[in-house]
Amino acid sequence: MNVLKIATAGSVDDGKSTLIGRILYDTNSLTEDKLQAIEEKSRQRGFDYLDFSLATDGLVAEREQGITIDVAHIYFSTPKTSFIIADAPGHVEYTRNMVTGASNSQASIILIDARNGVVEQTYRHFFINNLLQVKDVVVAVNKMDLVDYSEEKFNEIKGEIEYLSQKSNYKNQNLTFIPISALHGDNVVEKSNNISWYKGASLLEYLEGLQVEEENNESKMRFPVQNVIRPKTEEYHDYRGYAGKLYGGDLAVGDKVTVLPSETQSTVKSIQFFDQQFDEAKKGSSINITLEDDVNVSRGDMLVKTGEEPRIVKQLEATICWMDSTPLQASEKYYIKHGINEAQAKIMSLDTLINTDFSGKSDNPTQLSLNEIGQVKLKVSKPLFVDSYKENKANGAFILINPKTNNTSGVGFIN
Amino acid sequence: MNTNVIRVGALESEAIYIIREVVAQFEKPVLLFSGGKDSITLVRLAQKAFYPAKIPFPLMHIDTGHNFPETIEFRDRLVEELGVELIVRNVQDNIDAGKVKEETGKYASRNILQTETLLDAIEEFGFDACIGGARRDEEKARAKERIFSVRDDFGQWDEKNQRPELFDMLNGRIDLGQNVRVFPISNWTELDVWSYIQKETIEIPSIYFAHQRDTFLRDGLIWSVNDEVVYREEDEEVEERMVRFRTVGDMSCTAAVISSASNIDAVVEEIRASKISERGARIDDKRSEAAMEKRKQQGYF
Incomplete structure (x- = not known):
C-alpha cells in the first residue's frame, strides 16, 4: 500500500486537533475503546458535542491546557492509501516543530479559521512550506459554519494566500483551497450540502488523489x-x-x-x-x-x-532555521550532520535574518534565536558531498548539533 | 531482457536504515526482545539490515517471570536459529533482593517492576542504545516519541525537551551515562506489522492464534487462568474459551480476545475488521489516562 506523509499546521484554536479527530472518526479509524474514552471525557467536561481533539493531544500538559505542544503522529488508512499525519503545533514558540513535521512530509495542510482569516501564523506556516519546498499544500478554511458558509469570506482568504504565493521563491507548489467545518464534518471526508457553491473535492478525496511518489523524481542517485x-x-x-x-x-x-x-x-x-x-x-x-x-x-x-558527481565542498552557504534556545552566533562551532556524514562546522558569517512573513530581510544580525531563519556561511572540517536543497532534498539538507549539549540546534538548506 | 528489480517498501526501508544507524553510531547496542510480534518483527528487520553477516548485537529479555510459557519456548528456539547472544535478566532477582516491592491484590502486575530491572541491566552491560519495538500508533504518549529517544541515568524521558528529528538524520550524540531508546518501527501500525509477518512468513508464538484456554471474566476482559501469577477471586468462574492474544505481555496484564483465527491470514483479516484497539486489551494502560506517559517518564520503554 502507498504511504503518504502529511504535515498539519494551524494557529492555536484553529481546530487542527478537531480536524484530525474528525478525519479519524469519519474514516472509521477510531476504535470503539478510543471513541468511548472521548465520549466519556467530553461528557465529563460538559461539552454537548464530541471533543475530537482528545484523540490526538497525547501529553498531560496538553490535555490540561487544551493545546498541542509537540509533534504527534497519527495513523489512518483508506482502502487506497496509508496516511501518516505529523501534527505540529501552531504556537509562535514551536516553529521548530512545524519545520520538523514538514521535513518528513510530502504534503501539508494549512488550517485557517474563517472568522480570523490570514493571521501572522498563517504567513509563517506558508513561509515554512515554501522554504522546505513542500509540493502539495492544501489550505483548509475551517469553521465555515461560523461565517454562515460564506463564499465571499472564503474567496477573500484565498485571494490573500494567492497574493502571498506570488512573493514566494518556490514556484512549483500546487496550492488547493477547501472550505470545511471540522466540527460538523463539512467537506472533511464527505462533500457538504451546506457549501453547495464549492465544487471541488473534499479534503480526504484531495489527499487520496495525491501522487505518493518519492520526492525529487528528477534528481541524481x-x-x-x-x-x-x-x-x-x-x-x-x-x-x-x-x-x-x-x-x-x-x-x-x-x-x-x-x-x-x-x-x-x-x-x-x-x-x-x-x-x-x-x-x-x-x-x-x-x-x-x-x-x-x-x-x-x-x-x-x-x-x-560517474558523471553525476555532486559538489565537493569545505564551505557552504545555507538558509538555517534555528531550533535551540541558545542562539546561533557567528564564529561559534557546531557538529554538522549532512545525511549520515559528520564533521565540525564553524559559522563564518551570519549574513541576513529573513522575516517569515514575506516582508523581507535584515542584514548582519548579531545572532539567530530560536525559531528564526537566516542566511549563513560556514566552513567544515572535511569535504562534504552536497547538492543544493532545490536539486536534491536529502543531499541538500543538514543539521547543526551543539557540541556542549548534543542538542539538534538547527537545520540548514544548502543554497 | 528481463530484469529483476527490487523496490523496498517505505516502512521496511526506513526501519532497516534506522537499525543500520544504530550500529554505526553506538558502541554497545542491544535489542530489547519480549517475544511479542513487534520485537520478532524487529529481529527480522535486523537480519535483513546486515545479511549476509549475523545480527551484530545481542538480544535482551527482561523476564518478569510471568510470561506465557509459549513465548519463552519460542524465544529460545529463535535465538538458537539465529546464532545470536541472548541476555536474560529477571525481575524476580530484584524482588528477592528486596530492591523492588511486588504488587499485591486483584490487579497485581510486574509490568512496572520491569523498568528497574531494565535500568540495572543497561548499567551492568553499559548499553548505550536499546532498540525497541514500540509504535507510535499504540498509545497517544507514544505518538510523540522520537525515533532516537534520549534517556538520562534514570532512564527518564523528558517529553517536553525532545530533539527535533529532521528528514531522516538521526542525532545519536549522548553524554556518558545517557542512553538512547531506538524505535525503528515507530511509523508502523498494528496492521502493518501483521501484514509484514504474513508477507514474510515469519514464525510467531502459538498464543497469537486461536486456541482453547481456561479463562475467567473481569471488567469485561478475558483473563488467563494461572493460579501462580494471576490473582482470581473465588467467584470469578473458570471457563474454557476459544481465544487468542492480540498483544503479548505478562499473563497478569494481557487479556485475551475471543477468536477463531487460527492462522496468519485469518489474523490479518480479523485485525483489518477490528473495532477495538490493540491496547484495549492491555490492563496496564487502563490504570489512568496518562498511565503510559507516567511510566515512560520513569524509564519504561
Missing part, C-alpha cells in the same frame, strides 16, 4: 554508505558489502560509480536485499551492494554515478 558488511564466515570470506539507502535515483548492476571523497571509480557488481540478488534497485530502497574492484570505502563515503 546518491548512495551514502552507512555500514561496511563483512560477514567473516567461510562462505563469504572475502565479501565486502556496502549498506545504505538509495536517494534520488535508481541503481543497477553494471552501473559505473565514483566513490567520494577518494574519487576512485568502480562498477556495481551485485545488489542484494536480504538473501536475494537483484539487477536493479529503485530509489528509497535500503540495500546492500558490492563493487567489482577492491576499493577503499568506509562509513560516510558516498557512491554516485
